[in-house]
Amino acid sequence: MTSAAYRPEPERGPVPAPAHGEAGPAPARDGAGPSDDRTAAPVPTVLHVDMDAFYASVEIRRRPELRGRPVVVGSPGPRGVVLSATHDVRAYGVHAGQPVGRARRLCPQASFVAPDHDEYARVSGNVMEYLRTLTPVVEPLSLDEAFLDLSGALRRLGRDPARIGADIRARVADEQGITCSVGVASTKFVAKLAGATVKPDGLRVVRDDEVIAFLHPLPVDRLWGVGERTEAALTRLGLYTVGDIAHTPPATLCRALGQAAGRTLYALAWGRDERPVVPSEPERSIGTEETFPADVDDPDTIRRALLRLSGRTGARLRGAGLAGRTVTVKLRFSDFTTLTRSKTLREATDVGREIYTAACALHAALGLERARLRLVGVRVEHLVPGDRPRQLLLGERETGWAEVERAADAVRDRFGGHALAPASLLPGTPAAPPPRPPRTGR
Numbered sequence: 001m002t003s004a005a006y007r008p009e010p011e012r013g014p015v016p017a018p019a020h021g022e023a024g025p026a027p028a029r030d031g032a033g034p035s036d037d038r039t040a041a042p043v044p045t046v047l048h049v050d051m052d053a054f055y056a057s058v059e060i061r062r063r064p065e066l067r068g069r070p071v072v073v074g075s076p077g078p079r080g081v082v083l084s085a086t087h088d089v090r091a092y093g094v095h096a097g098q099p100v101g102r103a104r105r106l107c108p109q110a111s112f113v114a115p116d117h118d119e120y121a122r123v124s125g126n127v128m129e130y131l132r133t134l135t136p137v138v139e140p141l142s143l144d145e146a147f148l149d150l151s152g153a154l155r156r157l158g159r160d161p162a163r164i165g166a167d168i169r170a171r172v173a174d175e176q177g178i179t180c181s182v183g184v185a186s187t188k189f190v191a192k193l194a195g196a197t198v199k200p201d202g203l204r205v206v207r208d209d210e211v212i213a214f215l216h217p218l219p220v221d222r223l224w225g226v227g228e229r230t231e232a233a234l235t236r237l238g239l240y241t242v243g244d245i246a247h248t249p250p251a252t253l254c255r256a257l258g259q260a261a262g263r264t265l266y267a268l269a270w271g272r273d274e275r276p277v278v279p280s281e282p283e284r285s286i287g288t289e290e291t292f293p294a295d296v297d298d299p300d301t302i303r304r305a306l307l308r309l310s311g312r313t314g315a316r317l318r319g320a321g322l323a324g325r326t327v328t329v330k331l332r333f334s335d336f337t338t339l340t341r342s343k344t345l346r347e348a349t350d351v352g353r354e355i356y357t358a359a360c361a362l363h364a365a366l367g368l369e370r371a372r373l374r375l376v377g378v379r380v381e382h383l384v385p386g387d388r389p390r391q392l393l394l395g396e397r398e399t400g401w402a403e404v405e406r407a408a409d410a411v412r413d414r415f416g417g418h419a420l421a422p423a424s425l426l427p428g429t430p431a432a433p434p435p436r437p438p439r440t441g442r
Ligand SMILES: [Mg+2]
Pocket: 050, 051, 052, 053, 054, 144, 145
């Protein structure tokens, strides 16, 4: 965990300078004294989140009989390959991409399971959706791995990145039943390496003033872009560690590896990585769901849940700069039967109140008559950029909810996520009755 105090808007860097005359910022140690460094070091805000043995973990979660056993997920058939394996199996030399037949010979006692890609996509979607509640700057690398840049979100979240990393790990374990590892640093590649050193089920922060000591002992193949051929070329130069690369003149590296690769490796060896965290392509949908502590049949309780979920969905849409036309309600009954109903609006919306109106209409149209529900969800699909001016349709009254909710966003940004209840619960704000209330509106 970092003990560095954090400033609300940390600057990037400083990153230690190269030893061989390339332009670069001065090493942190050369500036102020060591104790000053501690307090002045900017808080690293890049997180790398990586699910541990993802497919295998998901399988174990839903098949308790596999718990504690070595598990290999592999595609079926004579040419099947290993897709994921628990960490204990890896000790036998089993790894992803290997033929399943070879994995069986290496570790015959393992349970071999066929993959369920839909389930992995679903769990991944849940995790990514949660990460996007922390910051819209989420860059998924694969189903089980993502970078986050928290620099714009620290004030709103009111916690330092190490704490947020710990919260992510706890939340993913609680809600998805799988573990993940988190690395925190100021650059993407150091964050990823930091997380890799504590896998499985760990968290590591590498502060800026620790980057060089962290990187230099690592073998060269840990640097991004170092494959077998590059590693062989580095070995010919007598370079085995990242520190060896850092203390080799860039010109020598460029002669051996080419200009681009030489310069890149030299920069990485000094902890320099300019690549920003790039949020992924717009989501296909944004939504959220809630499992009741006990099954619920009271329509009023269900509508309140729809209101909360719609509000959260609207806030997420606005946070991601998106709006959507299709509102989907998901209802799971006490017997686990699940039903979804969708409604397409005339205009894309990012307003929780409008999502709620559609969600209530969908729920009411089902005429459930006190069926017992264990879960409700609200989702908005067919997403488009949300900053387009809304067209008022002829005869439509501007409700003002868009403004109310944007104002609430601003308050939450400034004072933290729990500063405001849903807009309709604000004192003095009349709670609009749900559309078509079955009895008397509240
Ligand atoms: Mg992983």
